[in-house]
Amino acid sequence: MATARLTASSISVRNLRSVDELRTSAVRISSLAPSKQGGCSLRSFRYLIVKVAATVAPKYTTLKPLGDRVLVKVKTAEEKTGGGILLPASTLKKPQGGEVVAVGEGKKTGKKKVDGGVKTGAQIVYLKYAGTEVEFSGSNHLILKEDDIVGILETDDVKDMKPLNDRILIKVAAAEEKTAGGLFLTDKVKEKPTIGTVVAVGPGHLDEEGNQQPLPISVGTAVLFSKYSGNDFKSADGSDYVALRVSDVMAVLS
Numbered sequence: 001m002a003t004a005r006l007t008a009s010s011i012s013v014r015n016l017r018s019v020d021e022l023r024t025s026a027v028r029i030s031s032l033a034p035s036k037q038g039g040c041s042l043r044s045f046r047y048l049i050v051k052v053a054a055t056v057a058p059k060y061t062t063l064k065p066l067g068d069r070v071l072v073k074v075k076t077a078e079e080k081t082g083g084g085i086l087l088p089a090s091t092l093k094k095p096q097g098g099e100v101v102a103v104g105e106g107k108k109t110g111k112k113k114v115d116g117g118v119k120t121g122a123q124i125v126y127l128k129y130a131g132t133e134v135e136f137s138g139s140n141h142l143i144l145k146e147d148d149i150v151g152i153l154e155t156d157d158v159k160d161m162k163p164l165n166d167r168i169l170i171k172v173a174a175a176e177e178k179t180a181g182g183l184f185l186t187d188k189v190k191e192k193p194t195i196g197t198v199v200a201v202g203p204g205h206l207d208e209e210g211n212q213q214p215l216p217i218s219v220g221t222a223v224l225f226s227k228y229s230g231n232d233f234k235s236a237d238g239s240d241y242v243a244l245r246v247s248d249v250m251a252v253l254s
Helices: none
Strands: 011-013 024-029 047-051 069-074 097-103 107-109 112-114 123-126 132-136 139-145 149-153 161-163 167-172 195-201 222-225 231-234 240-245 249-253
Touching (some): 161 240
Antiparallel strands (some): 011 024, 123 149
16 A cells, blocks of 8 residues: 655645634645655645534524533634734634533433533633534534533632632742842743642532532642643733642642
């Protein structure tokens, strides 16, 4: 069987500025370099159509998630900085928030059918790469599991986020500005802090029978957490927060 090696120089992408804005884009393959095992000719294979989000036809007017899934209308990425400067598409951050527009019937744990605590209309924050993208009713949506939802936003500021399940919200301690010898540190060499104070706690995880078990950590506790765990956020006043599972907390400080 003949094979072909596809090299970066043989691909040209038309009208594609970033992966985040990719929907349906044509990728032209201008040439295929033959492998050492044998040559091949694929001249008829000129275009590769890449589609990230599934598109629901306009004739379908409702979309009902099943089980413990929810349908979320994705919040549009900011296109300007705080100073009003337009951002190029390559620098836009992938949105991590949106509005719940439909919920499933919940999941069954043990003999109980458990409601995930998320209602239609709630503004939520979810894991960065969670869910399946769907273009529905002319807008970008995500279908994701309730466990992929980090928390519910009760205001526009992340510091007021209400964590779900076994997650907690931590206000991260400020990075050290100086070394022990008194030398000032630049931003590039500052160590990412792994210490912070718990400011909000989720209702707890479910046991095998579907009963909610409270978390062993309370608000106001100083904790040491895993360095690269959770999801990082910045509040309106510039403070750093991280939302993570309680299992990512390594120690309690006092």
